[in-house]
Amino acid sequence: MWGPGALLQGGLAFNPLYGVGITSLIAIHEAGHVLACKFYGISSEAPVFGGAFAYIKHDVPVDAYKAAMVALAGPVVGSLGALSYAGVGYYMDSPILMDLGGTGLVLNFMNLLPIRPLDGGSIVRAISPALTVGFAGASCVGVGALAVSGYTSDVSLLNTALLYTEIGLVVGLGSIAAYNIIKKTEVLPNKYFRIGFKRKAGLFAAYVASIAAMIAAFGFCRENSKDNLDFKQAEKLKEQGKLDEAEPLYRSALEVRERVFGVEHKKTLLYVSVLGLLLEEQGKMEEAEPLYRRVLEVGERVFGVEHENTLNSVGNLGRLLWKQGKIEEAEKLYRRVLEVRERVLGVEHEVTLIYVSILGLLLKKQGKFDEAEPLIRRVLEGRERVLGVEHEVTLIDVSILGLLLKKQGKFDEAEPLIG
Numbered sequence: 001m002w003g004p005g006a007l008l009q010g011g012l013a014f015n016p017l018y019g020v021g022i023t024s025l026i027a028i029h030e031a032g033h034v035l036a037c038k039f040y041g042i043s044s045e046a047p048v049f050g051g052a053f054a055y056i057k058h059d060v061p062v063d064a065y066k067a068a069m070v071a072l073a074g075p076v077v078g079s080l081g082a083l084s085y086a087g088v089g090y091y092m093d094s095p096i097l098m099d100l101g102g103t104g105l106v107l108n109f110m111n112l113l114p115i116r117p118l119d120g121g122s123i124v125r126a127i128s129p130a131l132t133v134g135f136a137g138a139s140c141v142g143v144g145a146l147a148v149s150g151y152t153s154d155v156s157l158l159n160t161a162l163l164y165t166e167i168g169l170v171v172g173l174g175s176i177a178a179y180n181i182i183k184k185t186e187v188l189p190n191k192y193f194r195i196g197f198k199r200k201a202g203l204f205a206a207y208v209a210s211i212a213a214m215i216a217a218f219g220f221c222r223e224n225s226k227d228n229l230d231f232k233q234a235e236k237l238k239e240q241g242k243l244d245e246a247e248p249l250y251r252s253a254l255e256v257r258e259r260v261f262g263v264e265h266k267k268t269l270l271y272v273s274v275l276g277l278l279l280e281e282q283g284k285m286e287e288a289e290p291l292y293r294r295v296l297e298v299g300e301r302v303f304g305v306e307h308e309n310t311l312n313s314v315g316n317l318g319r320l321l322w323k324q325g326k327i328e329e330a331e332k333l334y335r336r337v338l339e340v341r342e343r344v345l346g347v348e349h350e351v352t353l354i355y356v357s358i359l360g361l362l363l364k365k366q367g368k369f370d371e372a373e374p375l376i377r378r379v380l381e382g383r384e385r386v387l388g389v390e391h392e393v394t395l396i397d398v399s400i401l402g403l404l405l406k407k408q409g410k411f412d413e414a415e416p417l418i419g
């Protein structure tokens with residue numbers, strides 16, 4: 001059994017419990033192989049652990065069917081073990097145990113990839129030696145794509161390192177598979193593969209069913225993990241307006257994510273943002289502020305300053321500071337978003353205009369009427385062009401401009417606008 005597949009989870013926190021837990025999960029997987037060897041009377045040795053992987057040495061079974069059954073027993077027993085971790089974690093309220101269960105399922109799933117020397121390679125080879133070639137290629141591409149899609153939106157240094165580890169693993173396994181095929185390292189007699197159609201069909205069904213069951217079990221584990229359950233409950237309470245009851249649940253969901261995924265993971269950051277929004281809604285501005293600042297700071301580093309997520313974080317912090325009366329800092333933040341929006345979306349874009357309008361209001365609020373006027377005129381022009389002169393949103397902007405002109409003492413200009 002090979003371990004680094006667990007990295008797919010993307011968030012193994014540096015908790016020593018994980019080391020112990022994963023080693024025990026690997027041992028359970030190997031126990032499956034040993035039991036199957038016993039069942040078929042194949043002599044085997046105790047498992048050898050080597051860093052991120054482990055294997056057992058056993059005699060060559062008499063045919064490919066027995067070899068496949070011995071191979072299948074590892075992931076099947078291993079998954080049952082992982083599932084029991086998740087179950088115990090669920091009832092004991094231990095998020096780490098639950099996450100270990102999920103990680104164990106991913107590990108065992110990875111071992112079913114049809115690439116020798118993984119277990120899946122032995123199973124598929126028994127069904128059809130030719131099939132291994134196609135499957136090996138396809139699964140290399142698939143795992144590579146999965147790894148890339150999992151990380152491209154979240155490219156902190158650590159995750160980049162994990163990504164390269166995974167790609168290296170896939171390329172490495174693919175090369176071993178190719179080498180085995182080309183060099184025919186294991187020359188086995190033809191009769192080794194003559195195991196009959198019924199057995200092949202049975203193996204194929206068991207292989208596909210095992211994969212499907214693992215994916216379903218993994219989905220169930222994620223769905224019912226403590227962070228997800230608490231978060232869902234919190235959302236429900238928030239919808240009912242019970243903000244004070246929702247808060248501790250959001251906090252506990254966040255705490256789990258920090259522990260399981262780490263403080264900089266995008267899944268964790270999402271919860272920080274959501275908690276910030278709740279606190280803002282509760283009027284706890286001082287508590288919300290450090291959360292928004294944290295999301296922004298990590299976002300700038302992880303996603304970059306022009307990323308959509310980062311721009312939204314800037315907007316959130318700006319709004320909060322405005323509400324707190326920290327107008328000057330808010331102005332700076334909105335100018336920053338506006339500058340990017342203008343450059344990326346263009347000066348006339350709808351979204352750009354929203355920021356022009358916010359900045360205009362912010363300047364008006366500070367009494368910087370002369371600076372606000374061109375911005376509010378620009379918004380009004382955009383509204384007239386897009387929505388038409390009679391639209392109610394346009395009319396609101398007309399009256400905003402009117403009030404501004406009045407404050408500037410430009411009564412003649414203001415009068416036709418506010419009537």
Ligand SMILES: [Zn+2]
Nearest residue numbers: 001074111119
């Ligand atoms: Zn194995």
